[in-house]
Amino acid sequence: MAKREKRITIYDLAKSLNIAPSSVSKALNNSHAISSKIKKMVEDKAKELNYVHNTNAANLRRGFTRIIGVIVPKINESFFANIIAGIEKGCVQHEHSLIICQTEESLEKEVNAVQTLIRQNVDCILISLSLETQSTAHLEEIKNNHIHFIQFDRVSPAIESYTVVNDNAAAAYQAVAHLAKQGYQKIAYFGGPAHLNLYQERKLGYKNALKDLGLTFNQAFVKDEIISKENGLQEALRLLQADVKPDAFLCTSDYVSLGVLEALKTLNLTSPKDIGIIGFANEMFTQLIAPSLSSVNQFSYEMGQQIAELYFNEVMKNKENEELKSVKVKTEIVQRASSSR
Amino acid sequence: MAKREKRITIYDLAKSLNIAPSSVSKALNNSHAISSKIKKMVEDKAKELNYVHNTNAANLRRGFTRIIGVIVPKINESFFANIIAGIEKGCVQHEHSLIICQTEESLEKEVNAVQTLIRQNVDCILISLSLETQSTAHLEEIKNNHIHFIQFDRVSPAIESYTVVNDNAAAAYQAVAHLAKQGYQKIAYFGGPAHLNLYQERKLGYKNALKDLGLTFNQAFVKDEIISKENGLQEALRLLQADVKPDAFLCTSDYVSLGVLEALKTLNLTSPKDIGIIGFANEMFTQLIAPSLSSVNQFSYEMGQQIAELYFNEVMKNKENEELKSVKVKTEIVQRASSSR
DNA sequence: CTGTTAGCGCATTCAC
DNA sequence: GTGAATGCGCTAACAG
16 A cells, blocks of 8 residues: 555654653653643644554554454354454453454464464464364464463363363253253264364263263264254254164254254154254354254353453463463353253 | 563574675565575574564554454444455455454444554555444544545445445345235335435335336335334334235344234234245344245355455555445345245 | 653665 | 665653
């Protein structure tokens, strides 16, 4: 783009007020060490001359930027969009800006995003890992450059950091307990890639609940790479046509629940009568379709706010080597028709 | 945040290679005026010493930033989330970063967002106006600071700029034509605030279609401030209990369609038999509920891509005073159950 | 409280 | 092709 025409600087203000540039700087930054008289003078003159602060120059001088970088798999998945909205809210309150990157579930793009953000001198990187990510060398780079670092939702235990996550094990446990209470006994689990912490934990919660409730665990009812409606449809069809059939599904995504629902239609089964279903994320559509879908509300917007809070209240202020806190975001079973009998 | 420890600079690279800093800079920027031998040397050394380019310093020196600012009403509305995702895609291709702001439909926040972005020295601001926005002084500031400027979706004609929008008049026209073809005759229009261009145009398209098709226009069937499910429910109840009732609704939002649907249930009417419905935006849920909802697909992700394309292919390269192009994004009537009889 | 000085890290003249 | 000098605009350290 064309270079800007020469812009008004603090030197211009200083000259036209016959004071020192540093006084102008202090006045504009609301420093204690400046009289309110000069502050007023400077502010008025700044308005008069249409002065705009050059954040870039200040950043260079200061060494920090008041910019936070966020990396998510997909901006336009409602779960992540809500988180970003929550983070943005916190950033505005603390006068920070937000640079957003999406990985589209690709490790390569994630690595690039991290590099870009490091070069931009962001103060902190907030990241939810891509499905592909199993190595963490690029995350080590964040630390090497002394940039603050919070993982959320999809986090890697392979690298130490602050984290913000749902209590996924508890959520899955409660979901199973809920299904059992409604009289379902043979509960299947449809999870995502097992290398991701959150799916491991949900599976763990599922297993523990079965054990505690005295329900039998059947390995054939546990599937790990089910992350889309299509996956859910196919796998549900397979299970429901086997000799030993489940009578309920715990899906780790509402989209997978949709697939299961479609499988039921194909096989002339109904929910909740024949088969119970509960999903994760409490997507908008779960309350609109028939039967309405039970789901685990993950409070994504609140998660975003808590991520921001964690950064501004703790991480930003901390000295080196403080304890790395792990924040748990509440969850809630939203019972709807698909699991009510 | 804590100041970074002293980082490797081009001076460090220069010293350890016994060449001039400026040569390092040129090598890293792939300048013509540098031998490939030195380029190689520099690159290797950079990797060895873990050099990271300081974008901030470069920006200050250059006068531009390769950062684009986006301002939308709500990040987590799927329409805007999709647009942002599309823009981000284009930015990555052209090695630009994206700063995101949301206004939550507040003019005050919009003004703040614009100021922040100007101070950040973004190269371009992409904006979709808040519902409150009727003045444009803050947008003039963008121009005064010689920052490129594209309006999309919700644009103000009060300020000249590049624009990217759907052909809203044509879309509404086609929606009415579609309803008419399905045998609906008394079509109501539920639009948003009339000061916004896109609602004006949709209403215009609606009126023109009625005229061209020989359908009677009834002022009582036209409502302008209907933007939520609740609004839609209330207003539909009112219209459907009046003496002269509509037999179809053109809603400028799918959420409003939901409200209309609920009104029908309350009144023991059914769609599409008694009442036809078509909405705007083609939200995910429109295909999931019963009856499935017809809608105008606005191709939001593609809109995002086209915004980015417009910037990188035209705006960024242009000299001053070129023609301000207005890009139209295609739309498409997605016919589903709610308008099929 | 106010002013002087220096330099953040880089890209860009302009010499050579 | 390469190098030496300059300054983008700001803030921080220090002196007064």
